[in-house]
Amino acid sequence: MKARAFTHAQPRTLEQALALKAEHGADAVPLAGGQSLVPAMNLGLARPAMLLDLNRIPGLGHIRVTGDTLSIGALTRYRAVLKDRTVDESCPILAGAVPHIGHTQVLSRGTIGGSLAHADPAAEIPCVILSLDATLIASSARGSREIAARDFFQDYYATALEPTELLTEVRVPIATGRTGWSFQEFAHRRGDYAIVAVSVLVWLDASGRYERASVAMAAVDATPIRLTGTEGLLVGQPPSDELWASAADAAAARLDPPSDSRAPAAYRRHLARVLLTRALGEATARATPSAGRIGAA
Numbered sequence: 001m002k003a004r005a006f007t008h009a010q011p012r013t014l015e016q017a018l019a020l021k022a023e024h025g026a027d028a029v030p031l032a033g034g035q036s037l038v039p040a041m042n043l044g045l046a047r048p049a050m051l052l053d054l055n056r057i058p059g060l061g062h063i064r065v066t067g068d069t070l071s072i073g074a075l076t077r078y079r080a081v082l083k084d085r086t087v088d089e090s091c092p093i094l095a096g097a098v099p100h101i102g103h104t105q106v107l108s109r110g111t112i113g114g115s116l117a118h119a120d121p122a123a124e125i126p127c128v129i130l131s132l133d134a135t136l137i138a139s140s141a142r143g144s145r146e147i148a149a150r151d152f153f154q155d156y157y158a159t160a161l162e163p164t165e166l167l168t169e170v171r172v173p174i175a176t177g178r179t180g181w182s183f184q185e186f187a188h189r190r191g192d193y194a195i196v197a198v199s200v201l202v203w204l205d206a207s208g209r210y211e212r213a214s215v216a217m218a219a220v221d222a223t224p225i226r227l228t229g230t231e232g233l234l235v236g237q238p239p240s241d242e243l244w245a246s247a248a249d250a251a252a253a254r255l256d257p258p259s260d261s262r263a264p265a266a267y268r269r270h271l272a273r274v275l276l277t278r279a280l281g282e283a284t285a286r287a288t289p290s291a292g293r294i295g296a297a
């Protein structure tokens with residue numbers, strides 16, 4: 001199939017792009033890496049009147065650490081996340097999740113902001129960003145606002161962005177202390193969307209008990225979800241195989257995952273239990289006393 005006719009705007013500044021968004025709203029559809037939008041257009045699933053091409057706008061592809069925050073521009077390509085040591089050093093779970101996404105072409109063109117705005121419930125980046133308690137920056141001609149990752153994903157492919165807004169940045173708090181992480185995914189082939197993915201961060205206190213935990217899952221609901229019940233079960237407990245198994249059993253029992261052509265619900269529930277058990281073990285193993293940041297060995 002061919003995409004419907006559309007106009008193509010190539011703003012050279014963020015201000016120009018936001019002015020076009022203010023004028024055309026939902027009719028001006030942002031084009032970032034095009035790895036989801038262009039296939040959707042070719043299949044007739046997306047029919048934008050105007051493509052608002054973000055690729056000529058400078059200043060949206062940054063990766064920088066300011067104090068205890070890692071900031072990533074919306075137009076940052078997956079490949080840049082993999083190449084830039086800053087992400088691996090300050091937020092290794094993000095660098096650890098990216099290789100699960102797609103293939104060489106997708107990694108070269110796809111963007112962090114595109115993945116978040118697209119909000120596929122089986123995508124890796126939204127799941128990790130949710131587990132990291134990140135803040136997303138939405139900009140419009142009227143200014144910018146912060147949206148907590150917990151409030152950003154609203155339904156299948158639906159976010160809290162207004163029609164006149166662009167996602168411009170994501171800010172991730174850099175975790176310190178006795179912390180560890182794990183990203184686990186099962187997909188039919190390497191680079192396919194997750195059948196289930198799990199993103200886990202843990203913090204241990206001086207006695208080795210869980211002080212805090214953050215658990216998110218992809219592909220088990222309409223959006224990536226936080227498993228706050230599981231997080232609560234861990235806090236105050238010393239790590240053990242039994243605790244991980246019972247926490248994973250309880251989490252899987254509460255899930256109501258979808259059945260589709262890729263996997264039935266029961267299989268997703270089984271994967272959720274297995275991957276969560278693994279993730280809790282790996283994250284805890286990484287949370288060594290010498291770690292000054294998540295994942296430091």
Ligand SMILES: Cc1cc2nc3c(=O)[nH]c(=O)nc-3n(C[C@H](O)[C@H](O)[C@H](O)COP(=O)(O)OP(=O)(O)OC[C@H]3O[C@@H](n4cnc5c(N)ncnc54)[C@H](O)[C@@H]3O)c2cc1C
Pocket residue numbers: 029030031032033034035036037038039054074075100101102103106109110111112113114115117118120122123124125161165166167168191192193194
């Ligand atoms: C073969 C193949 C395999 C893939 N496998 C995976 C996979 O395993 N895991 C995975 O997560 N993804 C996968 N993808 C999708 C890929 O990750 C996309 O890159 C991503 O979903 C969208 O990023 P993008 O930059 O390409 O955005 P685009 O395709 O350009 O845009 C996607 C959507 O987001 C909107 N948008 C983009 N940027 C902004 C912004 N700054 N502000 C507001 N709205 C914006 C667009 O208007 C559009 O609606 C795959 C894609 C292909 C083609």
